[in-house]
Amino acid sequence: MDRLDVMRAYCRVVERMSITKAADDMGLSPALVSKHIKLLENGLGCVLLARTTRSMSLTEHGRHYYDECRRLLGEIDALDNAMREEIAAPKGRLRVNAPLSYSLVVLAPLLPRFMEAFPDIELVLDLDDRVLNVVEEGYDISIRVRAELPDSSLVVRPLGEIRQHVCASPDYIARRGEPAVPADLAEHNIVGYGLADAAASWTFDGPGGTETFSPRPRLTVGNSLFLRDMLRHGAGIGSLPSFIASPCFADGSLRPVLEDYRLPDRRIFAVTPTRRGIDARTRVFLDFLRQNLAG
Structure with missing residues (x-):
């Protein structure tokens, strides 16, 4: 068990006032939960739970530690939920790099429709005809118009062709x-x-x-x-x-x-830093480009 798991186990023991019941709730053995509570107390240098063969009660240190654990775990859960929502919902800032000429002629007429369809996305479009480093510059997407792209660790998605x-x-x-x-x-x-x-x-x-x-x-x-x-x-x-x-x-x-x-022919590529963990705002923008630039 890592430290967060131990903290969660401790809170569950306090709330159930029973190691056995808490262990059952978490699908763990009572011996394992008891061992980690003891290791936690040893690490803190104080007794959190006063235990006898028939009863269990919180010490003053135990009450304070429980309150702080609940606060910290609540903040962590809130952060995790917020990140999941951000990944699932198309909202937030999206940084895109694209060639100047291509953006003025092709993208400019298209982007108002994207903005209307996804009002919670803040689109930041940097225009530069040079090929920039997506990772170092912090872009979510780079649009490139080239004959071919060299092999790299970046993820390359073809969007269309240009004569x-x-x-x-x-x-x-x-x-x-x-x-x-x-x-x-x-x-x-x-x-x-x-x-x-x-x-x-x-x-x-x-x-x-x-x-x-x-x-x-x-x-x-x-x-x-x-x-x-x-x-x-x-x-x-x-x-x-x-x-x-x-x-x-x-x-x-x-x-x-x-x-x-x-x-x-030149090809239109969308380049992203990674395929793993692509968020919703990046996904919908790529889908929009694919639908409007193909062919």
């Missing part, structure tokens, strides 16, 4: 011409995304198989929305995810190039 497009403005193509194959990109201004997981190499799947181009960007930026705007203004050719590129294709400010060649 990656090579594109440029119509004005740039009119001035500089359109590349027909990936090798032609060497004759063009490349605007690169410095935080890409494969910034130094673009691997295309084309009609003749796999082709690789190693860009030497004239300009490298750390934000996809800024990259979009540079391409719109005719700075060169670059690669954008579909959630940014598609609206530009629709309004004519950008156009796809190398349409017969495809870059690897």
Whole structure:
């Protein structure tokens, strides 16, 4: 028996005024309960229960120790219950890290519905295009848009996929011409995304198989929305995810190039520190993302 169990046993003995009855209530042998009460008294250096062969009574020390045990055990039980309720009910603060561009374009329209559905969750969303350490930074969830994630002790849940497009403005193509194959990109201004997981190499799947181009960007930026705007203004050719590129294709400010060649899709991942003991607020947010981002 650990110290809390001994304290509970002692309180039960006091309440029943019988070691035998208390032991029966707890499913223990009277000898074991009696032994631990004696060890408790020895450890405290005082007599808690005055016992004879026919009766039992509390000493002054015993009464004080019983009152304090009941208070402490009550606080511990209350804490345990509160934690169980917190884990079972979706409420409290949820810290989420996500890429800036993805959050502005994709998450921002979705999150008001989540907030309305779960009013007891306080959502703290930190926006950063860098891949941060989930554990060290204290995040409950990190959303990442990458081709792949390295193996780690973190728990990774795929949420969906995103097409990656090579594109440029119509004005740039009119001035500089359109590349027909990936090798032609060497004759063009490349605007690169410095935080890409494969910034130094673009691997295309084309009609003749796999082709690789190693860009030497004239300009490298750390934000996809800024990259979009540079391409719109005719700075060169670059690669954008579909959630940014598609609206530009629709309004004519950008156009796809190398349409017969495809870059690897990016995947949306939700990363959590652990699978064990996942609380309700994390679970419902992951379910919400899975339902709204799949496909």
